[in-house]
Amino acid sequence: MTGWIRACGLDDIEQEGARRFDHGGKTYAVFRSPDDEVFCTDGLCTHEAVHIADGLVMDYEVECPKHSGAFDYRTGAAKRLPPCINLRTYPAKVEAGEVLVAVG
Incomplete structure (x- = not known):
């Protein structure tokens, strides 16, 4: 892990x-839950590589903006x-109002 x-x-x-969050040539998505927790996933839908952060977020799910597939952003499930x-x-x-992620 890079820190x-x-x-x-x-x-x-x-x-x-x-x-959306880009780092090191890769795209990620950062989510804020209804209870102010933060989560990070890969930024592209596993079905057709669409930016998942552009999708509709409700409760703990994000819906892909292209084909309406959905993921639990807490677990990535x-x-x-269509995504499988x-x-x-x-x-x-979160530290001092900043969202930090550990990617690598």
Whole structure:
């Protein structure tokens, strides 16, 4: 693991929202849950490589904006077809109002 990297400010993500984060030539998605926890997943849908942070976020799921497949962003689990491959997840935390993720 490469250590903790700043993804964005917590206030940059609406509650039940997502934000795209690019680092090291890879795209990630950072989510803010209804209870203000933060989570990080790969940024592209496993079905057709669409930016997952552009999808609808409700409760603990994100819906892919292209084919309406859904993932649990806490675990990366594919919850609704067409995706059948889970998203990879990464540790995320908030310190001093900054969202930090551990990618690598």
